[in-house]
Amino acid sequence: MDEELLRGLGLDEIILKSENRLRIHEELTRKVEECKRCRLYLRRTRVVVWDGSPFAPIMAVGEAPGRDEDLKGKPFVGRAGQLLTKLIKEAGLERSRDFYITNVLKCRPPNNRDPLPDEIKACSPYLEFQIRLIRPRVILCLGRYSSFYILGRTDNPPMKELRGRVHKTRYGIPGVCTYHPAAALRNPRLRDLILEDILRAKGVALGKSE
């Protein structure tokens, strides 16, 4: 674990003292609840830090909380989240056991607009911490902003160029990119492609493909 990153988040003591990942997440959530690093703290109802299992082999990273997530304090609990949960089940996996789910931003952007570069930069230490703590076997990037961040891409490629294969992420962990489930609510043809990518991530997690 990067000690500078931990100190920046004020989490060094808790990590040094605790091997308990649930306890660490309680502390992480407390830190995020105090966060005023960017303008998004002004309008949030609740912070949205994580869901699933802190021991999961697959880490799913979305973009930012929406309205339902902001109200409930959990990622992917609205209509897009329900579709994600359904597709995870169709892939033969369990959301609460096999997935650790989070977003690039921990607070909702107004009217669900896209995350801004300065917001991503301000919020990124939390995600960096989560990736280093969980060390998943594979990261499933849900949407373009998540994919760009996890892959370190600055050339804004379309999702059709990113999905359908396994990438090497900035963390040395394999990564699979796919459409955000909200896009499949607008365009149902994307549903099968997301399922295919979840199955691809499953294959990596099981060591069947790299």
Ligand code: SF4
């Ligand atoms: S989005 Fe992230 S950086 Fe901005 S206030 Fe929320 S937790 Fe802090």
